[in-house]
Amino acid sequence: MRIYERPNFQGQMMEFSEDCESVQENFCSHDIYSCNVMEGYWTLYEQPNYRGRQYFMRPGEYRKFSDGGHLRHHRIIFYEDRNFGGQHHECMSDCSDLHSRFEECRSIRVESGMFMIYDRPGFMGTQFYMKKGEYSDYMGMTGMNDCVRSCRVIPKHNGSFKMRLYEHFDMGGQMMELTDNCPNLNERFHMSNVNSCNVMDGHWLMYEQPNYRGRHYYMRPGQYKSFNEWSGNNSRIGSIRRLMDL
Known part of the structure; x- marks a missing residue:
């Protein structure tokens, strides 16, 4: 197989006929935008040593990766x-x-x-x-x-975003649902204290102050039964934004 640093088989090319634990040690670009699988079946991994998100590649030409982007190394x-x-x-x-x-x-x-x-x-x-x-x-x-x-x-996320905020611990009390950025939680929901939340889709940042300022917390998919579980000092949240490929 051959990998390329640009779409449509442009830019630097590197050819593989056997396993490779770390592509970036030999390939100057950190990103792969297209590839040509000439023989055999392969699995590409986003991280070295066969870790992270995987892509199964069968024989054929991949002029631009269909996830809207490329294979990215962090x-x-x-x-x-x-x-x-x-x-x-x-x-x-x-x-x-x-x-x-x-x-x-x-x-x-x-x-x-x-x-x-x-x-x-x-x-x-x-x-x-x-x-x-x-x-x-x-x-x-x-x-x-x-x-x-x-x-x-x-990780890069290309799907939808959804999270639910609760005023009490253990997903209790008033619930508010977000699917987009919120620069001022109090103005939008009349709510400034979040004691638990359920991140259903996507990755988010929660900030203690409005307009994405102050101490912030990374929220990945999962249930957080209290603010201690996202390392918060208290339940005060002023704004929330989606973590996209900024």
């Missing part, structure tokens, strides 16, 4: 000094404990994909959303300290 690089200096450490998947890799982090570069970083192991504590870009002094930009202890990949 890559974030942590630097011990500001302005991308000092030792650096790369991550391309979820990591629940980064302490064994480095002690301090003062700048970050997100080369592709979206991530949440946390100041405690196990995806706990203060968290911050990071999209593709350079953060030369991320402590000054985010207000976080230099302790990055875990990070989580935010």
